[in-house]
Amino acid sequence: MTLLAEFLVAGPAFWGLATILIFIIGEYIWGYYRLRHIPGPWIAGFSDLWLMRKTWRGETFKELAKGCGQYGPVFRIAPNFVAVGDPAEVRKLWGVRSKFDRSTWYKGFRLDPPHDTSITMCDGDDHAAYRAKLAPGYGGRDVAGIHEAVDDGILRLARLIDEKYISTETEYRPCDLARKVQYTMLDIVGQIAFGESLGFLDADADKWDYIKQTEESLPVMQMIAMRPWIIKLLQSRYLRKFVMPSAKDPVGLGRMIGIARSFVAKRFGPNKVEAPDMLGSFIKHGLDQRTAEAESILQVISGSDTTACAVRSALAHIITSPLLYSSLLSEISLFLTTTPLPPSSIITNTQSKSLPLLQATLKEALRIWPPIHGVMPRVSKFDATICGVRIPAGTNVCWSSCAVLRNTEVFGADAEIFRAERWLTADKERLAGMESIFDLTFGWGRWGCLGRGIAMVEMGKVVFEILRRWQFTVVDTERPILNQWAGMMIQSGLWVRIEKSEWYRKAQSPEGKK
Numbered sequence: 001m002t003l004l005a006e007f008l009v010a011g012p013a014f015w016g017l018a019t020i021l022i023f024i025i026g027e028y029i030w031g032y033y034r035l036r037h038i039p040g041p042w043i044a045g046f047s048d049l050w051l052m053r054k055t056w057r058g059e060t061f062k063e064l065a066k067g068c069g070q071y072g073p074v075f076r077i078a079p080n081f082v083a084v085g086d087p088a089e090v091r092k093l094w095g096v097r098s099k100f101d102r103s104t105w106y107k108g109f110r111l112d113p114p115h116d117t118s119i120t121m122c123d124g125d126d127h128a129a130y131r132a133k134l135a136p137g138y139g140g141r142d143v144a145g146i147h148e149a150v151d152d153g154i155l156r157l158a159r160l161i162d163e164k165y166i167s168t169e170t171e172y173r174p175c176d177l178a179r180k181v182q183y184t185m186l187d188i189v190g191q192i193a194f195g196e197s198l199g200f201l202d203a204d205a206d207k208w209d210y211i212k213q214t215e216e217s218l219p220v221m222q223m224i225a226m227r228p229w230i231i232k233l234l235q236s237r238y239l240r241k242f243v244m245p246s247a248k249d250p251v252g253l254g255r256m257i258g259i260a261r262s263f264v265a266k267r268f269g270p271n272k273v274e275a276p277d278m279l280g281s282f283i284k285h286g287l288d289q290r291t292a293e294a295e296s297i298l299q300v301i302s303g304s305d306t307t308a309c310a311v312r313s314a315l316a317h318i319i320t321s322p323l324l325y326s327s328l329l330s331e332i333s334l335f336l337t338t339t340p341l342p343p344s345s346i347i348t349n350t351q352s353k354s355l356p357l358l359q360a361t362l363k364e365a366l367r368i369w370p371p372i373h374g375v376m377p378r379v380s381k382f383d384a385t386i387c388g389v390r391i392p393a394g395t396n397v398c399w400s401s402c403a404v405l406r407n408t409e410v411f412g413a414d415a416e417i418f419r420a421e422r423w424l425t426a427d428k429e430r431l432a433g434m435e436s437i438f439d440l441t442f443g444w445g446r447w448g449c450l451g452r453g454i455a456m457v458e459m460g461k462v463v464f465e466i467l468r469r470w471q472f473t474v475v476d477t478e479r480p481i482l483n484q485w486a487g488m489m490i491q492s493g494l495w496v497r498i499e500k501s502e503w504y505r506k507a508q509s510p511e512g513k514k
């Protein structure tokens with residue numbers, strides 16, 4: 001035996017290594033043992049590789065639903081993670097009376113660690129106190145001009161499309177509507193959040209590569225969120241300045257942080273500006289400068305990508321479904337005959353809510369392609385029972401958004417397809433059930449979306465105004481739009497040929513303007 005081998009066999013290094021190994025093996029066995037009564041892919045009992053692989057490839061949306069079909073409504077997806085596909089149980093899990101809080105998974109989405117925002121707060125009591133400070137702002141109670149901000153964004157979009165993207169018999173000007181919708185939503189959220197548009201539509205460009213970089217980082221964030229120790233490491237004092245976006249970055253998310261920081265800075269100090277916008281409301285209710293910065297950045301991200309996705313999903317389904325498209329145009333044209341609305345005016349929220357097929361289409365778009373479909377785990381300090389299955393304390397309980405939102409008992413035998421009419425033909429009882437599960441697209445209970453009201457206003461107005469002004473032909477019928485299921489939907493390439501609608505042409509003609 002060499003000296004080294006002798007040392008390893010008998011020395012402290014050997015015993016140190018052996019102890020670590022025994023500890024790791026013990027942890028694997030214990031990890032497997034705790035949830036051994038819950039079925040799932042065998043590898044998920046020992047390792048999170050199954051879940052990581054599906055997450056990285058953007059497959060969790062479909063695969064978790066497949067797993068619920070194969071193993072039952074509760075199945076194991078990693079040593080300490082289970083997925084639930086039963087709609088009523090998910091509503092209970094997220095409800096106000098639930099004993100479950102958010103798991104540390106949410107900490108993976110901190111943009112400016114160690115500062116939390118509403119979405120990264122996990123402790124129920126802290127979150128409730130913080131949420132109370134935000135509710136008057138997000139709910140619009142304290143904010144003047146939300147509707148005007150939305151209208152302004154739509155008019156900017158109209159200007160851009162009219163000037164650059166109208167095709168004629170002799171000229172073909174294809175337009176990526178997915179991008180233009182995203183620019184619109186970013187401009188609107190800037191106006192609502194800071195009282196100033198972010199200027200994406202005017203530039204007709206992805207300013208500072210913000211969209212590109214945010215989209216690239218989403219799948220990575222979903223992966224990091226699965227491993228609490230990686231979150232701690234990357235967000236530690238020593239590493240975060242190298243790996244997290246910084247306000248000094250010239251591009252991307254960092255640049256947006258810098259912009260938010262400069263807007264927020266104007267609201268503090270001796271010459272502080274007071275304004276009746278969302279930021280003003282947050283500050284009025286006690287947010288300090290750093291927290292206001294972090295919350296404002298969250299607002300830009302959560303308030304633009306989600307609504308952009310909902311609008312794009314609605315448009316993609318409308319313009320590829322002839323029956324729905326023509327029915328919607330009839331609804332709009334009937335509305336316009338009774339309510340003359342010049343092109344310079346935007347439909348009101350009350351008017352848009354009075355259009356049943358339009359509202360049904362928006363709900364169906366959110367249901368079939370939920371903008372936020374990540375696993376969103378909850379944990380409890382107590383053992384619990386879900387669908388009759390014992391869930392030990394400390395287990396991450398995720399939802400399968402696809403299993404829940406495409407449940408055939410709730411939404412009908414054809415739940416897997418987009419059919420807006422289901423919302424108009426369902427009887428009272430079924431409709432109540434559908435509505436209560438549809439709610440989950442915005443989260444529910446103590447943790448539910450604070451921007452739901454604003455989102456529905458934006459969606460109703462934007463989709464109506466797009467449909468009444470222009471008509472669309474899909475450029476690539478083989479692949480009208482590209483969806484990437486990264487926990488938060490990434491969509492691109494809704495390429496269309498655009499013509500003005502007959503109503504819009506007439507309304508813009510000299511006679512129409514009279």
Ligand code: HEM
Nearest residue numbers: 118119302303306307310371372442443447449450451455
């Ligand atoms: C169609 C659009 C939208 C969808 C589908 C959506 C969906 C969601 C979901 C699923 C959650 C997470 C709930 C959870 O953790 O259980 C959430 C949280 C949140 N959303 Fe939205 N959202 C949308 C639009 C907006 C808008 C426009 C804003 C702001 C202007 C916003 C602000 C927020 C905030 C602040 C939270 C955190 C709430 C809390 O933790 O108390 N959202 N949203």
